[in-house]
Amino acid sequence: MAIMKGGELIAQYLVQEKVPYIFGICGHGNVGILDALYDVKDQLQLISPRHEQCAGHMADAYFRVKHKPVATLTSTGPGSANMVMSCATALSDSSAFLCITSNVPTSQHNRAPFQELYKHNQADFAQVMRPVVKRAFQPSRVDMLPLALRQAMDTMVTGRPGPVNLDIPYNVYQEEADVELPASSHIHRMHRPGASDLDVAATLDLLASARQPVIFIGHGATLSEAGPEITELAERLQIPVITSPNGMGAIPGDHPLALGFIGRNGAYPANEAGRRADLVITLGTRFDDRSSSSWHEGYSWNFPKTKLIHVDIDPQELGRNYAPTLGIIADIQVFVRQLLNALPERADIVAVNHAPWVAQVQGWQRQWETFVRPHFEDSTSPLRPEFVVGTLQKILPDDVILALDSGVHHNWFMQFWQAKRPQSMLNSWGYSSMGFGVCGVMGAQLAAPDRPCVAVVGDGGFTMAPYVLCTAVEYNLPVVWIVWNNFAWGAIRDLQYGLFNGREIGTAFYKGQSGERYNPDFAAWARACGADGYTVTRPQDLAMAVEQALKNKKPCVIDVHVDADVRPPSTGTWQLPPTPYKEPVYGQPWKP
Incomplete structure (x- = not known):
C-alpha cells in the first residue's frame, strides 16, 4: 500500500497494463491527471489531437489494427460530450478503448457548478454515456479507483469487445488515499470459449448434407484472428466465402473462393451465392440491413428455406434477424479449429463433392468481371x-x-x-x-x-x-x-x-x-x-x-x-421505409 493521488494511480495502472498511448485534450477538469502523466511520459505517451471525437476514433482504429486497447482523456462537459460519437462508433463495431472523462468535484455535486449535468441526477454525465459504451463506471473516491480500473479493463476485452467509460470527478485526480495498484487485467490474455461437442457434431452433420454451402464472415472473425483457420476450412471443403466489411482481409480478397461483400452494393457473385445456398455458416457477423438487402427474401439470403449455422461470441446476436437452424456461442477461431480437428473423423464430409457448386460460383465471378471490368480502364x-x-x-x-x-x-x-x-x-x-x-x-x-x-x-x-x-x-x-x-x-x-x-x-x-x-x-x-x-x-x-x-x-x-454522376451498380436492394425498395441493377432475386 502507498499514499497515491488518484491521477497517479490511473497513470501507473495504464503503465502497468502496457498501454502505450492516451489520446486526449486538456481542460480545467483534467489538469490533475495531466500532471501525473508528465511523470510517466516516457512510458505512456499523451497524443493530443485537436478534437475529442478524433481522439476516440484514433483509439478505436488502434484497437482494430493491434487488438490491444489504449485510453482517451477528456475534461468536464463539452469535451467529454464530444466522445459520444466515437464511443457509439466503437460500440457498434465491437472495438475497445478506455474512455476516461472528467466530472465536477464531488463537493459541488448538485449545486450546478460550471459544466455539471444535474437536471435528473447529480454529475449525471455517466447517463449520457451509457447507451454508447459497454459499461460506465463513476468512482467518486480514490480508494474506489483500483476496482473500477480493473473492472473497466476486463470489461473492454472479454466477450464482445467494446469501449468502457470511466467518469471521474476531478478532485479525485488530486486527492490521496492509501491504495495499491490493482492486479493485471485480462487485456493480455485472450478468453476463447469453444462450442460443445454436440454443437460441433451438429455442424458437421449439416455440412455433410449440404451441396451448396457458403461461409459468411464478419468482424468477429477478424477480432479472433481466425483468418488462417477460415481459409484452411474453405480450401479443404471448397466452400465459397462471403465477407462483411469488417471481415474483409480475413481471407485474402483475391483468393479464388473469396466472393466479397454482399447486399445492395455488394458483388454480384456474393449475392447470387447467398440467395442460392442451401447452408450458410455465419462466423461473427449479424445480418444488418445493408448486408441482407433489408431482409427481403431472395435478394441476398433465402432464410428460412436456407439452413443457417450462426456462430458468435455475443449471444444477443444469435437469432436477432434470422432464426438459426443451429446457434452457437463461441470464439470464431476456436470454433473453426474445432471443425478442422474433427474433419479427419468424418469421411462423409470430406468426400462431399462441392465442385459443381464452385464451378457455378466461378461462372458468376466471370460474368461479373465481364460486366464491370471495362470501366476500370476508362480515362476520363x-x-x-x-x-x-x-x-x-x-x-x-x-x-x-x-x-x-x-x-x-x-x-x-x-x-x-x-x-x-x-x-x-x-x-x-x-x-x-x-x-x-x-x-x-x-x-x-x-x-x-x-x-x-x-x-x-x-x-x-x-x-x-x-x-x-x-x-x-x-x-x-x-x-x-x-x-x-x-x-x-x-x-x-x-x-x-x-x-x-x-x-x-x-x-x-x-x-x-x-x-x-x-x-x-x-x-x-x-x-x-x-x-x-x-x-x-x-x-x-x-x-x-x-x-x-x-x-x-x-x-x-x-x-x-471524381465523377459524381457514376453510381455503383446495385446487385441486391436496400429499403428505407416507407420508401419502396428497388430491384437490382444487375442480377435478379431468386426464390426456390
Whole structure:
C-alpha cells in the first residue's frame, strides 16, 4: 500500500497494463491527471489531437489494427460530450478503448457548478454515456479507483469487445488515499470459449448434407484472428466465402473462393451465392440491413428455406434477424479449429463433392468481371470511381492499412476492393460515422508505424475534421488522405436522384446562388498546415501522386476529382421505409 493521488494511480495502472498511448485534450477538469502523466511520459505517451471525437476514433482504429486497447482523456462537459460519437462508433463495431472523462468535484455535486449535468441526477454525465459504451463506471473516491480500473479493463476485452467509460470527478485526480495498484487485467490474455461437442457434431452433420454451402464472415472473425483457420476450412471443403466489411482481409480478397461483400452494393457473385445456398455458416457477423438487402427474401439470403449455422461470441446476436437452424456461442477461431480437428473423423464430409457448386460460383465471378471490368480502364476527367479503386489496388502495397470514411466512396470500395490482409480495412460500418476514417487513420499509423496507412474519405467528411492535418504534422505521422472530391454529399444526393426524382436540395456544394461548384483547395490547405498536397484531375496523374506521397513519408492530402454522376451498380436492394425498395441493377432475386 502507498499514499497515491488518484491521477497517479490511473497513470501507473495504464503503465502497468502496457498501454502505450492516451489520446486526449486538456481542460480545467483534467489538469490533475495531466500532471501525473508528465511523470510517466516516457512510458505512456499523451497524443493530443485537436478534437475529442478524433481522439476516440484514433483509439478505436488502434484497437482494430493491434487488438490491444489504449485510453482517451477528456475534461468536464463539452469535451467529454464530444466522445459520444466515437464511443457509439466503437460500440457498434465491437472495438475497445478506455474512455476516461472528467466530472465536477464531488463537493459541488448538485449545486450546478460550471459544466455539471444535474437536471435528473447529480454529475449525471455517466447517463449520457451509457447507451454508447459497454459499461460506465463513476468512482467518486480514490480508494474506489483500483476496482473500477480493473473492472473497466476486463470489461473492454472479454466477450464482445467494446469501449468502457470511466467518469471521474476531478478532485479525485488530486486527492490521496492509501491504495495499491490493482492486479493485471485480462487485456493480455485472450478468453476463447469453444462450442460443445454436440454443437460441433451438429455442424458437421449439416455440412455433410449440404451441396451448396457458403461461409459468411464478419468482424468477429477478424477480432479472433481466425483468418488462417477460415481459409484452411474453405480450401479443404471448397466452400465459397462471403465477407462483411469488417471481415474483409480475413481471407485474402483475391483468393479464388473469396466472393466479397454482399447486399445492395455488394458483388454480384456474393449475392447470387447467398440467395442460392442451401447452408450458410455465419462466423461473427449479424445480418444488418445493408448486408441482407433489408431482409427481403431472395435478394441476398433465402432464410428460412436456407439452413443457417450462426456462430458468435455475443449471444444477443444469435437469432436477432434470422432464426438459426443451429446457434452457437463461441470464439470464431476456436470454433473453426474445432471443425478442422474433427474433419479427419468424418469421411462423409470430406468426400462431399462441392465442385459443381464452385464451378457455378466461378461462372458468376466471370460474368461479373465481364460486366464491370471495362470501366476500370476508362480515362476520363473527372475520374471514374472504378478507375480510382482499380488504380489504388494496383499502386498500394499489400500491407497497406486502408481507413474508409462514410460516404459514396465507401460503396465503391465495398464492391471492388480486395483486402489482402486481416485488420487492414477499417470501416465505420454499424454507426457509419463521418470522421472515423479521417481521424482513425492516425490511430492505425500509431498501431502499425512500419506500414503505409491511407484514408479514402469524402470531401464532405474531410471538411468535418480538417484539423487532423495539424495532428499528423505535430506528431510526424506519414498518413495519406485521398479526398474523393465529387462536390457533394454524394451518397445522399444519389438517394434524392433515385427516390425523389432528382429534387436535389442541401446535398451539392455550390458557391452562393451562382450554381458554380465549390470546395476549398484541399491540397493548398494541406500545404498550409505543413503537409504535402496534390490535386488530381486527370487519370494519368493519380498513380504518380500516390506513389510520391508514399515515398515522401510525410502527411499528405491528395485531392482527387471524381465523377459524381457514376453510381455503383446495385446487385441486391436496400429499403428505407416507407420508401419502396428497388430491384437490382444487375442480377435478379431468386426464390426456390
